[in-house]
Amino acid sequence: MQKLREIGVEPASRHGQNFLIDMNLVRMIISSADLGPQDVVLEIGTGTGSLTTLMAPEAGRVVTVEIDGHLYELASEQLLRFGNVTQLRCDALKNKNRFAPEVMDAVGDALADLPDSRLKLVANLPYNVATPILSNLLLCEHTPHTMVATIQKELADRLVAKPWSKDYGALSVWMQAQCTTEVVREMSPKVFWPMPKVTSAIVRIIVDPERRAAIPDLKFFHQWIKAIFLHRRKFLRANVVSALKQHATKEQVDVLLDEMEFAPDTRTEQLDIPTLLRFTEKVRALAPDWGL
Incomplete structure (x- = not known):
C-alpha cells in the first residue's frame, strides 16, 4: 500500500x-x-x-x-x-x-x-x-x-x-x-x-x-429469465403476462401455466432450474420471436 x-x-x-x-x-x-x-x-x-x-x-x-x-x-x-x-x-x-x-x-x-x-x-x-x-x-x-x-x-x-x-x-x-x-x-x-x-x-x-448443451437457445433463456425475475416476489402469472403482452393473450398464458401445473399463487422465486428450463422451452414454442 x-x-x-x-x-x-x-x-x-x-x-x-x-x-x-x-x-x-x-x-x-x-x-x-x-x-x-x-x-x-x-x-x-x-x-x-x-x-x-x-x-x-x-x-x-x-x-x-x-x-x-x-x-x-x-x-x-x-x-x-x-x-x-x-x-x-x-x-x-x-x-x-x-x-x-x-x-x-x-x-x-x-x-x-x-x-x-x-x-x-x-x-x-x-x-x-x-x-x-x-x-x-x-x-x-x-x-x-x-x-x-x-x-x-x-x-x-x-x-x-x-x-x-x-x-x-x-x-x-x-x-x-x-x-x-x-x-x-x-x-x-x-x-x-x-x-x-x-x-x-x-x-x-x-x-x-x-x-449448456441442454439449453437449446442460450440467448432466449438469458433474456426470458431476466424478464420474469424482474419482479421475482410477484405472482408468476403477472410476470409472464407482462413479459408476453405483445406476443400472447392472457388466455394463452393461462393455458401455458396449466400445462406446467403451476398453482395460481406460484411465485417466480420458488421455481428451480429444471422447471425454469422446461418452462422456457414452452414459452419459446409459443412465442419464438419474443425478445428479438
Missing part, C-alpha cells in the same frame, strides 16, 4: 478499483484456477500487475485488460519480460451486454495460438463490472472453462443462491443452469486498499458442457 502511494497510484472510484494487497489471497486465486500450459487466461483489471506476473509463468497465454492509463503503464514495466502476455488498454465491455470486440479478438488469437487450449477468466474484478463480466462471458463466442474471481460477497451469495432464498434471482439461474458455482473464500475489507465498505469473496465457476 505504501509502495503504491510512493509511485503515485491512487485508486479511481469510478472504475471500482480496490487493490488486493494480501499476497496469500492472490496465490489462492491462482491455485483455485488450477492453471496449466494449455490455458488462456483472461484477466479484467490488470491493476499493478501483481496477479498477472504470478499467472504468466503458469499459463500458456494471458490477455490482461486495464482501463486506467496510469496503471496500464505501471503494469507494463512488470510484464515486458513475459512473452506470453498481451496487454490491452481499454474498457473490457462495449456496453453492459457485450464485451469489447478488441478483447474477444485478443482472446481468440491467443486460443488459436495454443492447440487444444481452454479459456479461463481469473481476475480481481472491479466491483462495478463484476456482474456483466461473469454473466456476458457465457454468451461470448469463446466459452470459458473456468471463472475464478474476487467479487462482492453480496454478488457471490446470488451466484450460489437456491429457490425461495432472498438472493435467488435471474443471475443465480443463469449461472447455475450452466455451471457449478462455489464460494472459495470470504475476504475482509482489510485485505484491500482502499478498504471497501463491503465484504468480498473468491468464487470459482466451472462451466458444465452438458448443462
